[in-house]
Amino acid sequence: MKYVIGVDLGTSSVKTLLVSKDGEIKGEATASYPLIQERPSYSEQNPEEWVNGTVACLKELLQTSGVSAEDIEGVSFSGQMHGLVLLDEQNRVLRNAILWNDTRTTKECREIEQKLGGKLLDITRNAALEGFTLPKILWVQKHEPELFAKAASFVLPKDYLRYRMTGRVEMEISDAAGTLLLNVPEGKWSDEIASAFGLPEGFCPPLVGSTEGTGTLLPEFAALTGLSPATKVFGGGADNACGAVGAGIVRKGDALCSVGTSGVVLTYEEDKSKDFAGKVHFFNHAHPGAFYAMGVTLAAGYSLSWFRDALAPGVGFSELLQNVGEIAPGSEGLLFTPYLVGERTPHADSVIRGSFIGLSGTHRRDHLARAVMEGITFSLQESFDLFRQAGITVDRVISIGGGAKNPVWLQMQADIFGKPVVSLKNEQGPAMGAAMMAAVGSGWFGSLKECADQFIGYGATYEPIPENVEKYARLFKLYQQVYEATRSLNEGLQEFRG
Structure with a gap:
């Protein structure tokens, strides 16, 4: 029997799910990590906590399930949306991640509206809200200019975790949609918005699809977890997209x-x-x-x-x-x-x-x-x-x-x-959605629709x-x-x- 792993990188904890080719759950593990709230309206996390928690969960999955590492074909992700992880030219983290529930950026939201006007909704289809990523980028740009000058790119939480697993800096598209930098209808970065706010060339990383392959595990990460370096890694999705797929x-x-x-x-x-x-x-x-x-x-x-x-x-x-x-x-x-x-x-x-x-x-x-x-x-x-x-x-x-x-x-x-x-x-939520993306990426199914027919069981129906x-x-x-x-x-x- 072959297996895939879904990793759900949440705000307070990471949950991992081991799922077999017939859709049966063969193991799960969870690890929590703290929020950093130094001031009212601030909410941050150390990205290293995500990595450490995920490593601990993957080790536990292997140890408790008894499944051979060679039988685990792929891993994919669900992630808390909007969180800003700034990277320098060597892909080192420059500061704690600013999370989706951080609300310090009201002024930046008004600046985005004033500068872009109606173009904001035309391009991104979303209003400027404190939770999104672009306002956080502008806050750092304004309040921490020396640090921001070192920034070469940014990623979102699950995309940083995937980078640590594969060595590739990329951003998955359903998560990128929540940054206010993506042209949502066209599915590509908006050069117009990036240039309007003076973001450096290459600041927005290459885009990947949810079921798209993004390489295999780095040998050093595989060694930490017990997984095989041949384990395939896939793009994953934003937590709401993964929750939808998992349902x-x-x-x-x-x-x-x-x-x-x-x-x-x-x-x-x-x-x-x-x-x-x-x-x-x-x-x-x-x-x-x-x-x-x-x-x-x-x-x-x-x-x-x-x-x-x-x-x-x-x-x-x-x-x-x-x-x-x-x-x-x-x-x-x-x-x-x-x-x-x-x-x-x-x-x-x-x-x-x-x-x-x-x-x-x-x-x-x-x-x-x-x-x-x-x-x-x-x-x-x-x-x-x-x-x-x-x-x-x-x-x-x-x-x-x-x-x-x-x-x-x-x-x-x-x-x-x-x-x-x-x-x-x-009900397994976004972790199941992430596992389904790994299953489709691994070639078990031709689409998420086919996978849903196999993996998801419905309960009672309540008629109006x-x-x-x-x-x-x-x-x-x-x-x-x-x-x-x-x-x-x-x-x-x-x-x-x-």
């Missing part, structure tokens, strides 16, 4: 709903002319020539965690939610907006904060808990509504993450989205209940009014916040 979102009509700390809705698209005016993200997909549109709710699962920790400390989620199914849709006239840390889609607003609207003396904890679940799902529905307005048809939604672990929430999603919602039998769909449609219209109704109030409250 089987590789065909038109399928969409993903993922509820983690944040929430993501994502749909497969092949028409590069789609234009959402920057209200949702539009990135190159891992599948060659395809794209995905993506909306983000900043505080999805986090809203439920906050509710539990603030109002029911010490109570487990199963106990907290055990009675929400007995509460009728609408939580007896109670709405919740999950803007606890601001919002991303469709309101790119760092000042807005959450609300309970309609709270009365008859409401109990179960009502509030259901309202929080409904509010999170309404926020995700705002992205689906934007997809609909852009002419994208969604036939079914694959649900993963925390929202997929609760049958009441799965039914709620079906009713609010008005679409069938499907769970997965064995017509009367609930109708009720939630009316509630959704009320939900959409809350943002504008509370926006100025939150602006006034900002001076009182700690």
Whole structure:
């Protein structure tokens, strides 16, 4: 039996998955590493931590699985997006990586908008947000000019890890789409944007595809892990692209709903002319020539965690939610907006904060808990509504993450989205998507679509209940009014916040 490895390089840990040719998981290993947060709004990591964690995981996979290194054909990657790793001419790291959740770059975002105007959306199809890479590059350029003068190129987190494994400095295209330096429709770097900000020639590394071969393991890296130097290495993908592949979102009509700390809705698209005016993200997909549109709710699962920790400390989620199914849709006239840390889609607003609207003396904890679940799902529905307005048809939604672990929430999603919602039998997320890219790259399958048919098993399907769909449609219209109704109030409250 032959095997591949998927490496998911996350923000807090790296997860590795060993998968056989028939799609069975034969081993997994995880290693955590710290964030560096020296000041408010700063979030950095030492790239060496990624390498050390990955080496430890790969060694553990071999030791615990009993699989021979010679039977492992390939390895590929999923990676946290947008993180800036600056390299000098010898490909040495110049400073800690600035991560996606670092928000120090608001001024740089405004500078990008002022300099590029409408060209930004025409070229990149995405608005300038603090999480993206170009604002981070400009921040270093402005605040650390002596260091930036030494910079010869930049890569993203998983691409740096791949460089350490192969010795090749390249960037994979689905991740490059989140830099604000890529011409997304054309799938190539934008010389116009790079020159507008004085970036040196060759600063953007060569692009590779997700299933494209990028060489084999360096002998010294193979020796550290126990893997064979003949192990093939493939491009991989951005974490959201890999999560989509790992959930089987590789065909038109399928969409993903993922509820983690944040929430993501994502749909497969092949028409590069789609234009959402920057209200949702539009990135190159891992599948060659395809794209995905993506909306983000900043505080999805986090809203439920906050509710539990603030109002029911010490109570487990199963106990907290055990009675929400007995509460009728609408939580007896109670709405919740999950803007606890601001919002991303469709309101790119760092000042807005959450609300309970309609709270009365008859409401109990179960009502509030259901309202929080409904509010999170309404926020995700705002992205689906934007997809609909852009002419994208969604036939079914694959649900993963925390929202997929609760049958009441799965039914709620079906009713609010008005679409069938499907769970997965064995959810492995981006690590499985990365393994699938290695499987396709190794020649086991002709495409990610063929691989998905073999590797992914679907669980229960939740069909929309017509009367609930109708009720939630009316509630959704009320939900959409809350943002504008509370926006100025939150602006006034900002001076009182700690």
